[in-house]
Amino acid sequence: MTAVLTVQQSAVAHAIMLPSMRLRFRLACAATATVLLGAAAAAGADAIQDFIRRHWSQPLAPQGVPPARFSPLEASLQPESCGTCHPAQLADWRESLHAAASGPGIAGQLVEMRESDPSSAHACLVCHAPLAEQGPFVAVGRELRENPAYDASLAGRGVPCAGCHVRGHQRFGPPRRDGSLASTAPRETLPHNGVTSHPAFLKADFCRGCHQFTPDGFALNGKLLQATYDEWKASRFAREGVQCQDCHMPDRRHRWRGIHDLEMVRSGLTIEAKAGAPRYRPGELALVTLRVSSTRVGHAFPTYVTPPRGPERRAGRRHRPGRRRQPPRADHRPRGGPRPLARALRHPPHARQEHDAHLSDEGRSDRTARAGGRRRRAGRASTWPFSRPCSSRAPAEAKGKSARPSKPRAALRSRSSSASCR
Secondary structure, rough: OHHHHHHHHHHHHHHHHHHHHHHHHHHHHHHHHHHHHHHHHHHHHHHHHHHHHHHHHOOOOOOOOOOOOOHHHHHOOOHHHHOOOOOOHHHHHHHOOOOOOHHHHHHHHHHHHHHHHHHHHHHHHHOOOOOOHOOOOOOOOOOEEOOOOOOHHOOOOOOOHHHHHEEOOEEEEEEOOOOOOOOOOHHHHHHHHHHEOOOOOOOHHHHHHHEEOOOOOOOEEEEEEEHHHHHOOOOOOHHHHOOOOHHHHHHOOOOOOOOHHHHHHHHHEEEEEEEEOOOOOOOOOOOEEEEEOOOOOOOEOOOOOOOOOOOOOOOOOOOOOOOOOOEEEEEOOOOOOHHHHHHHHHHOOOOOOOOOOEEOOOEEEEEEEEEEOOOOOOOOOOOOOOOOOOOOOHHHHHHHOOOOOOOOOOOOOOOOEEEEEE
């Protein structure tokens, strides 16, 4: 009887221990898999960084002699040559700021810089005209000497297709949309020997070289002239895996839209206007609070050093009493370049905004404005077309009516300004 009980007790103990052992085994397998996946991810990240370091080793080396089997079209570095087979990408590029990165504005500044600060002038071309064939000079120590590989026809083409996609006459690009990297046919049978696909083209790190200065780089008032990558890396977008290309190259378009594009600005901001009272009597000064929130911008807004008269600094001119205001010309562009935010808000011509805040991602800026005069007099509030209808908005504003021109009584001024990050 005792022997039987012992056998039964042993079986019960084994039955109890078996699930526990299976659980420990599963946990061990899960931990091993996690370690292996982490190691694989780290190895993949290292491979991407290694590729980017090689691909963007500055200054870029000349392309050299093309392969003997290349046709003149395959050997060409002109964007139009690439557009023979990639017309959609060429059309996008032509409308982008990349195409104008070494245009007359930059070239004019470099004329003086080459006399006063030749090394800095040469450094500008590293990003504004990255190909070795685009620069008339090469740096030898602290001296600039004539570049034997210089191609004057490429000098003003900004960041051409080859700037990102061609090294040593070999083509590089992103993986296919299904994620595959392999060629569909033997490389030697494909135009320009096919393409080497790499996932680095889909990562924000690929843009870092030109959109992030080193800590000792050029700074203005303590802020690096280019710090967009660091701003993105510190944002929630980086934590969520949103890359530069997701916003600036949607569907792999080559447009790189940014603050210069009205629709891009509008898509990244939430703009709300709230009147201080349900209604005002004619002649009263209306108090309007304008809230600009950076809700879908993956870096500071605006990024780079804020210009003295950028989209948030000055939205109009002060009206001089006694002078008849002339309507702006159709081709008029205020100093400082295009100001999409000012156009989006449609400030009245006499409005003047003094705002020196930087909006980080998810940051916001509240402006309280006293309004009087043309299109701001009580009962004749102008529309804020990019805000949601609000019950607290003045009645005429809610209906979207604008006032007839009248003699301005006061200038629109900013009374408070702040920037914060959620």
